[in-house]
Amino acid sequence: xxxxxxxxxxLLSAPLHxxxxxxxxxxxSIITEDDFLSDIPIVLSASRLSQPQxxxxxxxxxxxxxxxxxxxxxxxxxxxRMVPGFQVGFYDGNIPVVTYHGMSDxxxxxxxxxxxxxxxxxxxxxxxxxxxxxxxxDEIEQIEVTRGPNAAAYGSNSFLxxxxxxxxxxxxxxxxxxxxxxxxxxxxxxxxxxxxxxENSEFRVTIAxxxxxxxxxxxxxxxxxxxxxxxxxTIDNNSQFFYQSGINKNQQYEQGGDISLTHRFxxxxxxxxxxxxxxxxxxxxxxxxxxxNQYSLNNSSLxxxxxxxxxxxGYPAGITFDPFRITLDxxxxxxxxxxxxxxxxxxxxxxxxxxxxxTRRDSVKSEALFDTSETFTTDVSRxxxxxxxxxxxxxxxxxxxxxxxxxxSDTSYSPRIALIHKFTNNQSLRYSYSxxxxxxxxxxxxxxxxxxxxxTVSGTGICVLVTTLTCENGTDNIVAVPNxxxxxxxxxxxIESNEIGFYGDYFSNKLTINAKIFHDMISDIIVDISxxxxxxxxxxxxxxxxxxxxxxxxxPDHDLYLNLSYANISITDKTQGAYSxxxxxxxxxxxxxYGLSILKQFKSDYSLSLEYFxxxxxxxxDIGSLTEPYDILxxxxxxxxxxxxxxxxYSLLLKNLSGEYNDxxxxxxxxxxxxxxxxxxxxxxxxxxxx
Amino acid sequence: xxxxSFADNYLIVSEINHxxxxxxxxxxxxxxxxxxxxxxxITTNELKARAYSDYDSIITIGYTAASLLFQxxxxxxxxxxxxxxxxxxxxxNSIDKQYRHLFSSIYIDQPVARQLxxxxxxxxxxxxxxxxxxKNSHQRKENISDTxxxxxxxxxxxxxxxxxxxISETRYLSEESDILLAIPDNSIYNKRSIKGILLTTYRKKIxxxxxxxxxxxxxxxxxVFSSVTDISRQTVETLIQNKSxxxxxxxxxxxxxxxxxxxxxxxxxxxxxxxxxxIILKNMLRNAQNEQx
Numbered sequence: 001x002x003x004x005x006x007x008x009x010x011l012l013s014a015p016l017h018x019x020x021x022x023x024x025x026x027x028x029s030i031i032t033e034d035d036f037l038s039d040i041p042i043v044l045s046a047s048r049l050s051q052p053q054x055x056x057x058x059x060x061x062x063x064x065x066x067x068x069x070x071x072x073x074x075x076x077x078x079x080x081r082m083v084p085g086f087q088v089g090f091y092d093g094n095i096p097v098v099t100y101h102g103m104s105d106x107x108x109x110x111x112x113x114x115x116x117x118x119x120x121x122x123x124x125x126x127x128x129x130x131x132x133x134x135x136x137x138d139e140i141e142q143i144e145v146t147r148g149p150n151a152a153a154y155g156s157n158s159f160l161x162x163x164x165x166x167x168x169x170x171x172x173x174x175x176x177x178x179x180x181x182x183x184x185x186x187x188x189x190x191x192x193x194x195x196x197x198x199e200n201s202e203f204r205v206t207i208a209x210x211x212x213x214x215x216x217x218x219x220x221x222x223x224x225x226x227x228x229x230x231x232x233x234t235i236d237n238n239s240q241f242f243y244q245s246g247i248n249k250n251q252q253y254e255q256g257g258d259i260s261l262t263h264r265f266x267x268x269x270x271x272x273x274x275x276x277x278x279x280x281x282x283x284x285x286x287x288x289x290x291x292x293n294q295y296s297l298n299n300s301s302l303x304x305x306x307x308x309x310x311x312x313x314g315y316p317a318g319i320t321f322d323p324f325r326i327t328l329d330x331x332x333x334x335x336x337x338x339x340x341x342x343x344x345x346x347x348x349x350x351x352x353x354x355x356x357x358x359t360r361r362d363s364v365k366s367e368a369l370f371d372t373s374e375t376f377t378t379d380v381s382r383x384x385x386x387x388x389x390x391x392x393x394x395x396x397x398x399x400x401x402x403x404x405x406x407x408x409s410d411t412s413y414s415p416r417i418a419l420i421h422k423f424t425n426n427q428s429l430r431y432s433y434s435x436x437x438x439x440x441x442x443x444x445x446x447x448x449x450x451x452x453x454x455x456t457v458s459g460t461g462i463c464v465l466v467t468t469l470t471c472e473n474g475t476d477n478i479v480a481v482p483n484x485x486x487x488x489x490x491x492x493x494x495i496e497s498n499e500i501g502f503y504g505d506y507f508s509n510k511l512t513i514n515a516k517i518f519h520d521m522i523s524d525i526i527v528d529i530s531x532x533x534x535x536x537x538x539x540x541x542x543x544x545x546x547x548x549x550x551x552x553x554x555x556p557d558h559d560l561y562l563n564l565s566y567a568n569i570s571i572t573d574k575t576q577g578a579y580s581x582x583x584x585x586x587x588x589x590x591x592x593x594y595g596l597s598i599l600k601q602f603k604s605d606y607s608l609s610l611e612y613f614x615x616x617x618x619x620x621x622d623i624g625s626l627t628e629p630y631d632i633l634x635x636x637x638x639x640x641x642x643x644x645x646x647x648x649x650y651s652l653l654l655k656n657l658s659g660e661y662n663d664x665x666x667x668x669x670x671x672x673x674x675x676x677x678x679x680x681x682x683x684x685x686x687x688x689x690x691x
Numbered sequence: 692x693x694x695x696s697f698a699d700n701y702l703i704v705s706e707i708n709h710x711x712x713x714x715x716x717x718x719x720x721x722x723x724x725x726x727x728x729x730x731x732x733i734t735t736n737e738l739k740a741r742a743y744s745d746y747d748s749i750i751t752i753g754y755t756a757a758s759l760l761f762q763x764x765x766x767x768x769x770x771x772x773x774x775x776x777x778x779x780x781x782x783x784n785s786i787d788k789q790y791r792h793l794f795s796s797i798y799i800d801q802p803v804a805r806q807l808x809x810x811x812x813x814x815x816x817x818x819x820x821x822x823x824x825x826k827n828s829h830q831r832k833e834n835i836s837d838t839x840x841x842x843x844x845x846x847x848x849x850x851x852x853x854x855x856x857x858i859s860e861t862r863y864l865s866e867e868s869d870i871l872l873a874i875p876d877n878s879i880y881n882k883r884s885i886k887g888i889l890l891t892t893y894r895k896k897i898x899x900x901x902x903x904x905x906x907x908x909x910x911x912x913x914x915v916f917s918s919v920t921d922i923s924r925q926t927v928e929t930l931i932q933n934k935s936x937x938x939x940x941x942x943x944x945x946x947x948x949x950x951x952x953x954x955x956x957x958x959x960x961x962x963x964x965x966x967x968x969x970i971i972l973k974n975m976l977r978n979a980q981n982e983q984x
Binding site for chain 2: 042051195426
């Protein structure tokens with residue numbers, strides 16, 4: 001509420017800034033020899049320079065600022081639809097889930113997401129709280145998506161893919177930004193960002209409020225408030241640091257255990273992130289990063305009414321009990337603290353190396369999930385090294401290893417080797433072999449949900465304490481509310497990945513082609529075995545995932561941009577034994593999916609974007625039925641103009657024009673009879689920049 | 692033509708404690724000495740107290756020294772070194788027209804044509820040249836755009852007066868350019884802004900052609916510049932030529948001798964295949980002779 005008030009106050013004061021525009025063109029200052037001779041900070045140091053995509057050891061898709069602005073996406077997960085092999089769904093209509101090559105339930109545990117190098121993975125259940133991340137699309141410079149394991153660089157949980165989000169530094173965002181949006185289903189957004197600078201530093205403050213009522217006839221509305229701060233400080237020509245922090249408070253509605261009862265749950269995500277970098281000389285640099293994430297979820301709902309009979313409890317016939325409800329609680333607190341040191345060294349023209357170490361502590365506390373007030377901590381220590389050796393102008397070897405000592409699952413080794421053959425400066429063929437591990441989440445290892453409902457004998461008020469409740473799939477009026485107790489002793493999941501990739505750019509980068517054939521073997525997959533046993537998780541399943549992916553961009557001139565993606569994924573379940581059918585992964589990714597994005601800019605400052613996605617049949621692993629094939633058609637029309645020296649952009653977004661669809665079948669708690677689905681969305685955005 | 696003539700006793704006025712300035716003063720002294728001319732170097736602080744009537748002409752190094760001489764009502768011819776075109780023009784406009792003939796200069800700037808020649812020599816893939824003009828350079832927009840066209844390149848220009856818009860404008864310019872040509876304007880290019888400009892263009896895969904060695908070290912793709920040796924050589928040659936011919940052949944000129952610096956790491960990262968540095972320089976020197984670049 002405080003943030004909402006702040007937003008309104010600043011919005012009302014915005015016009016004052018409009019009159020403060022610096023337009024004094026007459027105030028010419030003298031250019032002196034110092035402007036030619038003075039040293040200036042090293043910006044593109046050797047460690048900051050990335051290798052060209054022709055020399056990349058992994059398959060990489062870049063979503064740049066232009067694509068973000070052209071897109072109709074209003075959230076990061078929606079942008080991921082552009083990336084070959086990615087699946088995006090909205091559980092309960094408002095909980096985004098992003099995965100690569102399927103294998104996901106509501107907690108997408110097998111991809112890593114980094115914001116400016118900070119992992120935003122939640123240690124409780126795993127996964128990423130997309131809806132509650134303190135980040136806005138307006139501050140993202142680009143998103144680099146590594147399609148495939150990259151634990152050698154980023155550690156465990158960089159298992160199937162890595163999404164690395166890079167935000168603008170504070171200097172890039174000195175221009176004031178005011179953005180307002182409104183649309184059907186009560187879509188609304190207000191964002192205000194302002195920058196300032198001193199001799200050696202730049203600042204940025206962002207406040208935002210946004211919300212949406214979600215699907216028709218379904219309780220999936222959300223509202224969030226966000227406050228962020230960033231400072232970039234230049235210490236001298238060779239060293240600098242940034243510090244950023246933010247908080248997002250999110251309220252979402254859902255239909256809980258009893259879908260006739262709507263309840264609200266609250267999420268709060270905050271962070272502090274500090275990074276210092278220093279160029280030691282032309283060949284080496286060092287960086288130190290320290291961050292802390294805090295995650296808090298307050299969510300409890302009531303189950304449907306449970307009617308137990310004397311037979312259910314082994315009591316003599318004739319005793320009847322009053323109906324009761326169980327409180328389904330998933331409230332928890334979690335934090336992640338991480339310290340990482342990186343050392344970059346380029347000993348020769350043909351060799352460059354990165355090495356370092358990190359130490360991390362994950363803490364999780366939840367009486368509801370663990371039946372104890374104790375805080376679970378997991379300590380992880382890591383050491384890593386990478387080397388890129390250009391043997392000849394045509395042949396490059398890229399190798400690396402991550403050694404990780406994990407408190408839950410001991411020590412793991414994640415090596416990678418890639419051979420890159422460059423046919424020309426613009427085309428290359430790559431073979432890459434890598435392994436990666438996924439450490440079990442705290443909940444998978446230690447969960448202990450125990451329900452203790454109090455029953456009263458009808459007509460007497462006598463209480464009967466039921467210490468455990470394991471009524472599963474009973475009669476119509478008894479819900480399945482099994483206890484869930486982890487057996488513990490879980491091991492890492494493992495993936496062994498082989499891929500052959502091709503990257504080529506043609507006609508001076510006007511056309512790029514990015515393709516790969518992959519074969520992944522995933523073993524020791526941790527699954528919920530509760531349907532077979534009395535709750536818990538076990539390393540029990542094995543999969544083979546293989547297929548092809550294709551991505552292409554075409555930019556014949558500066559006014560037209562096309563992005564094309566295609567993925568063909570086949571997952572075969574190789575699990576043997578008793579738990580082979582506990583969770584079904586074999587169709588957890590669509591056999592085929594397509595994506596097409598077109599941006600056309602017109603001379604009249606109009607631009608038109610079109611997006612079309614077609615996703616085949618697939619199954620989220622926590623849902624019993626298949627998500628039917630669906631397609632999405634979105635349009636965006638924008639007009640740029642100037643007002644009092646500021647840039648004003650109007651955008652009209654028309655989404656889901658090809659009809660209603662479900663991207664997470666049954667939307668979690670929605671019953672099969674509920675026809676809720678994603679329907680047409682209309683949204684108008686107005687953006688004023690540069691005041 | 693300036694009347695800097697038949698002088699064989701030179702006063703060099705340089706800023707105190709400035710490595711580049713001191714080095715240039717020493718090299719000029721040495722060069723003049725070898726040509727049997729005498730010279731004496733003083734600092735800008737000493738100039739105020741010292742009468743310079745004993746000297747036939749004066750050489751200033753840097754803007755501060757030049758501005759002191761412009762304000763001094765001197766009757767001696769003055770050759771200003773290490774001064775940008777914009778600053779020299781500003782000083783020249785600050786004095787009465789009748790005294791302007793006393794002042795000549797070898798600018799610190801490289802001619803735009805030479806920068807464009809470097810772009811042309813670096814790679815054939817650069818067709819559209821993006822240029823950002825600010826409040827200290829927008830007066831040159833038309834001239835520079837015309838020069839770009841003469842090189843069969845397409846200029847794409849923006850003018851930024853509000854520094855808060857610099858990065859967003861640079862981003863849009865980068866989307867429509869193949870290379871960004873930096874021209875001297877400290878309202879656009881300064882220690883605080885260079886980080887944002889270089890990072891923004893780099894992320895757009897657009898290289899920057901800087902105007903000093905420091906820019907290349909910071910992350911620009913290349914720059915053409917003149918070293919201390921280059922400037923002192925031209926200075927001594929100019930003075931000797933003046934001695935023999937009786938007047939300054941070029942009263943206001945760009946540096947005649949130059950070198951180039953290329954950041955191969957940036958080129959590699961942007962996957963730009965460049966011609967060999969020696970070939971580029973050789974071609975530029977040849978074309979400079981032919982086309983007066």
